[in-house]
Amino acid sequence: MKNKKNFILLGIAIFVVIVFGLYRYYIYTMQDQWSQEEMAIIAAKQHSDLIKVTRTEKSVWDKVVWVIEGKDKNDQSLLVWVPFTKDYKVDETSGAIHSELLQNGLSESQMKAKVQNELPNIKEIRLQLGMFNGNDVWQLFYRDQNHYYYRFYKFSDGRQLGEQYTLPNR
Known part of the structure; x- marks a missing residue:
């Protein structure tokens, strides 16, 4: 009886350690992505009239670009394109970060x-x-x-x- 109880406790402990390990691995692998997204949001707010973020999308083709969707001070839907350099820093060269009202394009x-x-x-x-x-x-x-x-x-x-x-x- 005591042996069975020890095996159950050991099984629960192993399960908890595995779940915690998977959680930490997920955090480790996603950390760079979340950091890049946060940099894009900060840059979008600095270089446009963006007040509130409603959605972010990462696009990779010839370069990495985050598109930040949100609202401006007039509560209009605004899109901000934030390109990144090859070393994963925000490209802040003149005109690289730009915004457009959603109404000026296709939804x-x-x-x-x-x-x-x-x-x-x-x-x-x-x-x-x-x-x-x-x-x-x-x-x-x-x-x-x-x-x-x-x-x-x-x-x-x-x-x-x-x-x-x-x-x-x-």
Whole structure:
């Protein structure tokens, strides 16, 4: 009886140690991501009229860019593009960080409607804001039949930029 009780306590202790270890590993792996996101939010607030943050997205194509969505002092939806350098610091060169009112471009729902109209048979996997060749874009990652593709659409008017990029079969 005493032996059984010791095994149960040992099992519980091992379980707690494993859960704590997994928690610490998660914190360790995500720490850089959270730090970079926080730097992007601070830079966005310093270089724009952003008051309140509602959403952040990280985009990686030719460079790492965080897009911060929020509200300005007039309670209008504002987007701020915050690019990072190769050594993961905020790129604060003149004009690198810039903002745009959401009303001056296509919203996510407008962009989804446009994509469904142009490509009715695709399986959309992800639509996110980003940067492509120095342009603010909607980045579409989708599947059509047996292939995966990327397309970029200009944020301001929804015009496709560049060609479609095909990924190898998975």
